[in-house]
Each structure stands twice: as C-alpha cells, then as structure tokens.
Amino acid sequence: xxxxxxxxxxxxxxxxxxxxxxxxxxxxxxxxxxxxxxxxxxxxxxxxxxxxxxxxxxxxxxxxxxxxxxxxxxxxxxxxxxxxxxxxxxxxxxxxxxxxxxxxxxxxxxxxxxxxxxxxxxxxxxxxxxxxxxxxxxxxxxxxxxxxxxxxxxxxxxxxxxxxxxxxxxxxxxxxxxxxxxxxxxxxxxxxxxxxxxxxxxxxxxxxxxxxxxxxxxxxxxxxxxxxxxxxxxxxxxxxxxxxxxxxxxxxxxxxxxxxxxxxxxxxxxxxxxxxxxxxxxxxxxxxxxxxxxxxxxxxxxxxxxxxxxxxxxxxxxxxxxxxxxxxxxxxxxxxxxxxxxxxxxxxxxxxxxxxxxxxxxxxxxxxxxxxxxxxxxxxxxxxxxxxxxxxxxxxxxxxxxxxxxxxxxxxxxxxxxxxxxxxxxxxxxxxxxxxxxxxxxxxxxxxxxxxxxxxxxxxxxxxxxxxxxxxxxxxxxxxxxxxxxxxxxxxxxxxxxxxxxxxxxxxxxxxxxxxxxxxxxxxxxxxxxxxxxxxxxxxxxxxxxxxxxxxxxxxxxxxxxxxxxxxxxxxxxxxxxxxxxxxxxxxxxxxxxxxxxxxxxxxxxxxxxxxxxxxxxxxxxxxxxxxxxxxxxxxxxxxxxxxxxxxxxxxxxxxxxxxxxxxxxxxxxxxxxxxxxxxxxxxxxxxxxxxxxxxxxxxxxxxxxxxxxxxxxxxxxxxxxxxxxxxxxxxxxxxxxxxxxxxxxxxxxxxxxxxxxxxxxxxxxxxxxxxxxxxxxxxxxxxxxxxxxxxxxxxxxxxxxxxxxxxxxxxxxxxxxxxxxxxxxxxxxxxxxxxxxxxxxxxxxxxxxxxxxxxxxxxxxxxxxxxxxxxxxxxxxxxxxxxxxxxxxxxxxxxxxxxxxxxx
RNA sequence: GGACGUUUAGCUCAGUUGGUUAGAGCGUUCGAUUCACAUUCGAAAGGUCGCAGGUUCGAAUCCUGCAACGUCCACCA
Numbered sequence: 001x002x003x004x005x006x007x008x009x010x011x012x013x014x015x016x017x018x019x020x021x022x023x024x025x026x027x028x029x030x031x032x033x034x035x036x037x038x039x040x041x042x043x044x045x046x047x048x049x050x051x052x053x054x055x056x057x058x059x060x061x062x063x064x065x066x067x068x069x070x071x072x073x074x075x076x077x078x079x080x081x082x083x084x085x086x087x088x089x090x091x092x093x094x095x096x097x098x099x100x101x102x103x104x105x106x107x108x109x110x111x112x113x114x115x116x117x118x119x120x121x122x123x124x125x126x127x128x129x130x131x132x133x134x135x136x137x138x139x140x141x142x143x144x145x146x147x148x149x150x151x152x153x154x155x156x157x158x159x160x161x162x163x164x165x166x167x168x169x170x171x172x173x174x175x176x177x178x179x180x181x182x183x184x185x186x187x188x189x190x191x192x193x194x195x196x197x198x199x200x201x202x203x204x205x206x207x208x209x210x211x212x213x214x215x216x217x218x219x220x221x222x223x224x225x226x227x228x229x230x231x232x233x234x235x236x237x238x239x240x241x242x243x244x245x246x247x248x249x250x251x252x253x254x255x256x257x258x259x260x261x262x263x264x265x266x267x268x269x270x271x272x273x274x275x276x277x278x279x280x281x282x283x284x285x286x287x288x289x290x291x292x293x294x295x296x297x298x299x300x301x302x303x304x305x306x307x308x309x310x311x312x313x314x315x316x317x318x319x320x321x322x323x324x325x326x327x328x329x330x331x332x333x334x335x336x337x338x339x340x341x342x343x344x345x346x347x348x349x350x351x352x353x354x355x356x357x358x359x360x361x362x363x364x365x366x367x368x369x370x371x372x373x374x375x376x377x378x379x380x381x382x383x384x385x386x387x388x389x390x391x392x393x394x395x396x397x398x399x400x401x402x403x404x405x406x407x408x409x410x411x412x413x414x415x416x417x418x419x420x421x422x423x424x425x426x427x428x429x430x431x432x433x434x435x436x437x438x439x440x441x442x443x444x445x446x447x448x449x450x451x452x453x454x455x456x457x458x459x460x461x462x463x464x465x466x467x468x469x470x471x472x473x474x475x476x477x478x479x480x481x482x483x484x485x486x487x488x489x490x491x492x493x494x495x496x497x498x499x500x501x502x503x504x505x506x507x508x509x510x511x512x513x514x515x516x517x518x519x520x521x522x523x524x525x526x527x528x529x530x531x532x533x534x535x536x537x538x539x540x541x542x543x544x545x546x547x548x549x550x551x552x553x554x555x556x557x558x559x560x561x562x563x564x565x566x567x568x569x570x571x572x573x574x575x576x577x578x579x580x581x582x583x584x585x586x587x588x589x590x591x592x593x594x595x596x597x598x599x600x601x602x603x604x605x606x607x608x609x610x611x612x613x614x615x616x617x618x619x620x621x622x623x624x625x626x627x628x629x630x631x632x633x634x635x636x637x638x639x640x641x642x643x644x645x646x647x648x649x650x651x652x653x654x655x656x657x658x659x660x661x662x663x664x665x666x667x668x669x670x671x672x673x674x675x676x677x678x679x680x681x682x683x684x685x686x687x688x689x690x691x692x693x694x695x696x697x698x699x700x701x702x703x704x705x706x707x708x709x710x711x712x713x714x715x716x717x718x719x720x721x722x723x724x725x726x727x728x729x730x731x732x733x734x735x736x737x738x739x740x741x742x743x744x745x746x747x748x749x750x751x752x753x754x755x756x757x758x759x760x761x762x763x764x765x766x767x768x769x770x771x772x773x774x775x776x777x778x779x780x781x782x783x784x785x786x787x788x789x790x791x792x793x794x795x796x797x798x799x800x801x802x803x804x805x806x807x808x809x810x811x812x813x814x815x816x817x818x819x820x821x822x823x824x825x826x827x828x829x830x831x832x833x834x835x836x837x838x839x840x841x842x843x844x845x846x847x848x849x850x851x852x853x854x855x856x857x858x859x860x861x862x863x864x865x866x867x868x869x870x871x872x873x874x875x876x877x878x879x880x881x882x883x884x885x886x887x888x889x890x891x892x893x894x895x896x897x898x899x900x901x902x903x904x905x
Numbered sequence: 906g907g908a909c910g911u912u913u914a915g916c917u918c919a920g921u922u923g924g925u926u927a928g929a930g931c932g933u934u935c936g937a938u939u940c941a942c943a944u945u946c947g948a949a950a951g952g953u954c955g956c957a958g959g960u961u962c963g964a965a966u967c968c969u970g971c972a973a974c975g976u977c978c979a980c981c982a
Contacts, residue, residue: 274981594918613944624941772936772948859926871962883925
C-alpha cells in the first residue's frame with residue numbers, strides 16, 4: 001500500500017460510520033459470535049443502565065457509554081467472553097408525563113380523559129418507540145460495542161413475566177402487601193410517589209402557635225393550620241409536668257367551626273423544648289403523625305383530598321378550598337377568635353415532586369407496599385450468610401451484600417451513604433396511578449355488595465390471571481424501579497433459568513449461569529438509591545446472590561463553570577453536535593480523562609478540541625511510522641528486533657513495556673483517567689517527541705516501530721476505538737479487526753536503558769535551553785563541548801549523531817578531548833564546556849547559575865541533615881534512603897560543577 | 906438538624922498503605938518552521954498543596970478545630 005496517499009489530517013466523520021458498520025457486520029458485539037479465544041474465556045458482563053425512553057441521550061449518557069465501552073473492549077481484548085447487555089427503560093411516569101405534555105401542546109386539554117386508557121397508551125408507545133430508535137442510533141454513534149439484536153426493554157413480554165413472577169413471590173412471602181397508609185401524593189399527576197421521588201425544597205413558612213378554641217387548655221404550633229381539622233390527638237412528652245394532668249383525657253374542641261375530638265397522649269418522640277411542648281397529631285396527613293397514631297390507636301380523619309383541596313371533613317366553610325386558601329382562612333379565623341398566640345417565620349422544607357415540581361401532599365390511601373423490615377423465610381441460601389428457610393429482612397440482605405464486600409461500591413465513600421439510606425428506609429410504595437407501566441398482577445372478584453372492590457371484601461388472585469368470571473384487574477401500575485431493580489437477571493432469562501435444589505442452593509442455567517452476578521454496574525451516583533440499592537435488594541432476595549461485584553459510580557457532567565447543564569441556562573453540550581465536529585474518539589476521551597469516580601466533572605468544548613488534536617497526533621504518528629518504515633508484519637518485526645539495538649531502542653521498548661503493564665493494571669483497577677494519561681504521555685512525549693525524532697537520525701528503526709505501533713494501537717483501542725481501528729486497517733497491521741485482537745502482555749523488562757537515556761535527554765534539554773534563552777544559533781553549538789563523567793561521556797559519544805541532531809548542532813566536542821583553551825562548565829552529571837568567545841551572554845548565564853545554586857544549597861543542607869539523622873536512616877525504607885543519597889550526590893556534583901562554571905565565567 | 910464531598914499553578918485536574926527537590930494538560934511569555942503533524946516543535950515563567958493546631962525522623966497525604974463552595978439525607982410540629 002502506498003502510505004504517502006494518506007491524508008495529513010484524520011477526518012473522523014468520514015470514516016466512523018464505515019468502521020462501525022464493519023464491527024457490526026463482524027458480529028463481535030454478540031458474545032456468542034466472538035472468536036474462539038473469547039468463547040473459551042471467562043465471561044465478563046455489564047448491563048447497560050437502560051436509558052429512559054423519554055427523548056434523546058445527553059452528555060451523562062455519553063459518559064456512561066464511554067466508560068462502559070472502554071471496559072467491555074478492554075476485557076474483550078483480554079480474551080474474556082464479553083457481553084454488554086443493551087436495553088431501554090420505559091420510565092413509567094417520566095414518559096407518560098412527557099407524552100401528556102406533548103398532547104397538551106397539540107391542543108388537548110386532558111389527554112388521558114379524552115383518549116381513554118387504550119388510545120392514550122398507544123400514543124405513549126408510539127413516542128417510546130421513536131425515542132428508542134433515537135437512543136439506539138446515538139449509542140451506535142458513540143461506538144458502543146453492544147449488540148442491539150439482543151435488545152431488552154423493561155416493559156417487554158419477558159420482563160413482564162419476570163415482574164409478575166417477582167410480585168407473586170414477594171406477595172407469598174408477605175413482603176408485598178396492600179395497606180391503607182399515608183403515602184406521598186402528587187396532585188398534579190394524580191399518583192403516589194416513592195420517598196425517593198420526593199424532593200425537599202427549603203422555603204419560608206409561618207409557624208403559628210394557637211389553641212383550637214378559646215377553652216382548649218393546650219396550645220400547639222403548626223405551619224399547616226389547614227390540616228388541623230384532621231387532628232385526633234395532642235401529643236406531649238410523658239414527663240412534661242405542664243400537661244401531665246391532661247394525659248389520657250379526650251377533649252372536644254371547635255376548630256374554626258368544625259367540631260373535633262382530640263385525645264391527649266404521651267409520647268417520647270415529642271420534644272418538650274420545641275414550641276409549647278405539645279404537638280397536634282394529624283394522622284392522615286403526616287407520616288410521622290401516622291406512626292404516632294398507630295402506636296396509640298388513634299382514628300384518622302382525612303381533610304385533604306386527592307385534588308389537594310379540603311374535603312367535607314374540614315367543614316362547610318372550608319370544603320373545596322385549596323390548602324393555601326384554607327390555611328390563610330384558618331389563621332385569620334383563629335386570630336379573630338383570639339386563639340392565635342404567636343406567628344413567626346421559620347424555614348421549612350416543602351415536599352415537591354421530582355417530576356413536575358408540584359407540592360406533594362401526604363394522604364392516606366390503599367396502596368401496595370414492599371415491606372423492608374418484615375422478617376421472612378428465605379427460599380434459598382443467600383449471600384453466603386443465610387440458609388434456606390432462615391428468617392431475615394430485605395434491609396438485612398441489602399446491608400450484608402455491601403458489608404461483606406460481595407458488592408463493592410466505588411468510590412468507597414459511598415458505602416456510608418448507602419448504609420445511611422438503608423437505615424432510614426421505609427416501606428416502599430410500589431403502586432402508581434398511571435397507565436404506562438407494568439400493570440399490577442392482581443385480580444379481584446367482588447365477594448360482597450361493596451361499591452368498589454377492596455382487598456377486604458374481594459377474592460384476590462396474584463400473579464396470573466385467574467379462570468372464571470367476574471375478575472377485575474387492579475388498574476394501577478408498578479413503580480418503574482420495581483422492574484429496573486430486576487434488570488441484571490430479568491435480562492438473563494430469569495425466572496426460567498433459576499431453580500433451587502434440595503440443599504437450598506440456587507441452580508442457574510443458560511445465560512444466567514454464564515453471566516450472573518455481572519461484573520460491574522457503571523452508573524451515575526445520582527441513582528444509587530433509586531436503582532443500585534434496589535437491584536441489590538431484588539437480586540439478594542430472588543437469587544441469594546449480588547447483582548454485580550463492583551458498582552462504579554461516575555460523576556455528573558457539568559458545564560465549564562460547574563453548573564448543571566440545562567435548557568434554561570442554554571449551556572447544554574450535545575454529543576450529537578460534538579461528534580461530527582470533533583470525532584467520537586475526542587468526545588469519549590474528554591469524558592474519561594481528567595475525571596475521578598464519584599466526582600462531578602466540568603466539560604468544555606475546548607477540552608474536546610484538545611483531544612481532537614490528540615487523535616490527530618496519533619494519526620500522524622502512525623502515518624509517519626507507516627510511511628518511513630518498510631512494511632513489516634508484527635511477527636517479522638518481532639524477529640528483526642532481536643539484533644542490532646541501540647540505546648534509544650532499548651529505552652523506548654523498556655518504557656513501552658512499563659506503560660503497557662501499568663495501563664493494564666490501572667484499567668483493571670478502574671483508574672481509567674490515569675491509564676489514559678500515562679498512555680498519552682508515552683505516546684506524545686516519549687514516542688513522538690523523542691523516539692520518532694531519533695528515528696530520523698538513526699536508521700533501521702523498522703523493527704522496533706513495527707513492534708510498538710500495533711501494540712500501542714491496542715492499548716489505545718478501548719479509549720479511542722475508531723481512529724485505532726482505522727489505522728489498524730489502512731496500515732494493514734493485522735489480519736482481523738483490532739477490536740478482537742489480543743491485548744499485549746509482554747513482561748516488563750527491567751532495563752538500565754531508561755536511566756542511561758536520561759543522560760542524553762538532560763544534555764539535549766540543556767543545550768536547547770541555552771539556545772532558547774540566549775538565542776544562540778544552532779551552528780554555535782559547534783563551540784560547545786561536553787564533559788561527562790566517564791559513563792556519561794561514553795553514552796554521549798556513542799550517541800553523538802542523535803545529540804547533535806536533536807540540538808541542531810553541527811558538532812559537539814567532549815571535554816576530555818579538548819585542550820585547555822576550552823573552559824569547562826557543568827550541568828547535571830555532565831559538564832558542558834563553554835567557549836567563552838562570545839557564544840554565551842556571560843552575565844545572564846552567571847545569574848542563572850547563581851540562582852540555580854541558591855536553589856540547590858538549602859536542599860543539600862536539609863538532605864544531609866536528614867541523612868545524618870539516625871532515626872531517619874533507621875526507620876525510613878532502604879529504597880528511600882538510597883534514593884536520597886543518590887540524589888544528594890547528584891546535587892553535590894551539580895553544585896560543584898555550577899561553582900566551577902561560575903568561576904570560569 | 907445529620908452526613909458526605911471538594912479546596913494543589915491563571916484554568917481543568919493527577920498525586921492509592923506518610924518517604925527522594927509536588928506533577929500533567931490548557932492558557933501565558935519567548936523562540937522555531939520546507940523535514941509525519943501549525944490539529945506542530947522547543948524553552949521559560951508560574952504553587953507557603955484553603956486556614957490554624959497536633960502526631961511523626963519525615964505530612965499535600967494521618968488526627969483535631971475552623972472557613973468557603975457543593976451534594977445527599979431528615980417533615981422539631
């Protein structure tokens with residue numbers, strides 16, 4: 001091939017599509033179509049966190065894809081049977097809300113009512129399908145090496161089967177139950193929400209202190225006067241002498257025109273120091289109060305309805321008012337009646353819905369819950385701690401999975417956060433009053449004349465649709481995270497691929513046996529609770545094993561000022577804009593380099609541009625190697641390499657093996673950024689700036705370059721798959737595709753060459769400095785001579801051509817070969833003889849020398865002191881002491897040389 | 906209210922059991938250029954490692970306190 005035809009600049013957009021197509025056609029994204037080497041290898045599996053079918057992918061997704069593809073490609077090249085499970089998430093409420101908004105924009109007033117369940121769901125499905133298509137093409141544009149023929153969907157038939165099975169299991173184990181409890185209610189979307197879907201926003205509120213009516217003996221405080229119609233108790237601390245006399249009494253009161261009956265109860269939870277020390281208990285509209293009410297068996301009066309307006313229970317004056325209207329009205333009525341004691345402004349956390357931002361009301365409703373504290377009997381041995389039939393709780397399972405190290409969360413600082421969340425976890429409300437999602441697999445048949453079916457007066461069938469007439473299915477759907485929580489095994493054929501043997505061991509078959517537990521779950525830290533924790537819960541419960549060994553949590557991608565990317569700020573960087581502009585490889589590098597797990601990253605277009613420059617650099621390095629060396633196959637190169645090596649050859653090979661092994665270790669340890677930076681330093685500094693320059697002087701580098709280039713491309717491939725695969729192809733560097741080539745793994749050879757080559761680097765750098773600082777023309781270097789210690793002198797003499805060329809000097813004379821007419825000066829371990837006949841600005845050089853000496857003296861003094869300290873030499877590791885001694889010697893040498901040079905000047 | 910994270914060069918960030926004179930990229934300044942690459946090359950300047958104590962022969966690294974910024978959790982009604 002004629003490499004001189006290769007373009008000077010790498011044009012990513014011109015080649016990426018074809019490369020991706022070639023990958024797809026080769027079929028290697030499918031683990032079952034990988035080469036034999038991989039087929040026999042150990043499985044390696046990552047599930048893609050399924051992107052929500054709510055629109056398009058953003059930078060966070062791009063980062064996720066970049067990291068996961070890096071890992072998958074790395075392990076695939078390492079010979080593992082790599083399986084990256086692709087899929088998308090129906091994202092229940094998010095998607096439904098999105099479609100509703102679109103339909104409203106198109107002119108509908110209330111799409112759900114106007115269309116009805118079936119037609120509305122058709123609209124949602126249409127949208128979800130479009131969104132899915134966009135997501136798939138975006139994943140492909142990112143170079144993500146997963147096989148979409150194996151696509152899974154959280155709402156497809158297989159997943160529905162798994163969900164229903166899980167629901168039934170948990171129901172039978174008493175872990176799922178229907179209950180009338182206080183739940184989070186989103187009045188805007190008219191559905192319940194889990195605790196995690198509720199945000200707290202600090203606002204100013206008015207805390208009012210009052211008595212229910214004039215004759216009521218106890219004053220209480222509240223920020224929500226409108227809920228007080230629902231009070232059924234006043235709670236005080238049992239030891240509070242002020243109220244002791246009332247404890248146990250039931251008092252009647254007239255609160256703003258409504259007759260209420262409150263019992264005075266004693267409860268240790270009440271803080272006697274706060275406010276009046278008495279707490280009005282509203283069981284229907286506060287989870288905390290509801291807990292108190294359960295303890296004391298108090299009745300519940302619901303005064304706020306699902307429309308966030310007051311109910312008939314609030315009395316005729318208030319019924320139908322919004323909560324805010326009712327609050328204002330109640331306060332003014334209290335004021336008029338002379339019951340108001342105090343008003344003060346306090347900060348208060350308002351509960352708002354994560355989606356939509358509506359104020360969340362707490363209401364009592366009949367809903368389905370997963371009970372996290374309920375002891376149950378395990379169906380199989382679990383997590384190496386429990387045997388079949390042992391009692392435990394879901395919380396215990398979640399805790400032990402991480403505590404025992406079976407799942408590792410990275411960075412480890414998230415362990416604490418995880419445990420804290422578990423400790424505070426309440427039962428998980430899983431039923432939603434939306435249409436898009438897995439419909440709850442429960443059927444009721446009326447067994448009484450009740451107007452509406454409830455579990456009390458109905459026959460209930462769970463899991464599969466029962467035979468017979470009169471059955472009606474629960475209209476609610478499941479929280480989207482219920483199905484997401486099963487993702488690692490619902491995608492691997494569960495429940496058909498799992499059974500339990502007589503000893504209580506889980507027997508896995510098929511893909512579940514092959515790939516579960518998966519190796520790593522890589523996702524943003526923002527969904528650790530929503531998803532990571534629930535996956536652990538589901539897997540530990542249903543399989544008795546963890547869903548993944550490692551959980552690598554990446555940070556959020558922010559703009560260059562550290563702000564969240566958002567439409568309103570107009571600071572969104574869109575992968576789809578950037579990929580054609582800078583190339584996918586550049587975008588991927590910018591999302592991996594300079595980042596740490598768990599920490600947010602700032603991203604600017606500038607950074608992506610820098611990595612575009614680097615892809616081009618790698619392109620040109622390769623082009624140069626291909627053009628300037630004779631075509632050698634990898635095998636030929638290896639053979640040739642055996643003989644005729646120079647110092648620079650030994651040096652670059654030594655460096656390369658070091659980098660190769662270090663990069664391998666770093667990737668295995670998830671230190672992707674560091675691995676990339678190490679590779680970049682080697683590629684740009686060592687290889688391009690030194691070795692390739694030397695190769696222009698010393699010929700016959702074909703074998704070494706022919707050895708390094710293909711291996712370097714391999715090391716880079718997981719980071720920048722496109723450009724490396726392209727070079728591999730146009731360079732004819734190997735028979736198959738780079739993506740399934742073998743990861744290089746030569747043992748690191750400890751070599752003296754690195755140290756000896758430093759001698760040359762130091763000298764060259766020094767001479768370059770003189771030229772740069774003092775503007776001495778290259779030709780003048782003729783006048784410079786070099787004295788090195790014996791070894792250094794020999795190194796330089798042997799590599800004279802290289803040194804001369806790199807310094808652009810015509811001639812360099814070693815000092816031991818010059819006469820007294822030359823003066824000697826010193827730099828580092830070698831002496832640079834300077835001809836005083838005008839080549840150097842003496843004053844400038846003197847100042848430079850003096851400054852260098854000044855910097856050196858304190859170091860030498862302190863190091864000497866340290867080394868003479870017996871405690872130090874006794875306690876410090878030998879390696880450190882030896883290193884310091886060497887450095888000290890070097891510094892002393894240098895100082896002496898500087899002194900001498902100064903004297904001469 | 907509880908917890909977590911961050912704070913290192915003008916900017917973005919490395920710095921993994923405490924150990925040799927704290928590193929890189931970008932930016933800045935100066936210089937180079939027919940030679941793979943101006944998407945380039947060379948050189949230089951630039952840091953009391955947030956502040957104050959402590960432990961240690963030795964601290965950016967460990968401990969304590971403080972500050973700034975950020976995040977998560979929690980309905981003191």
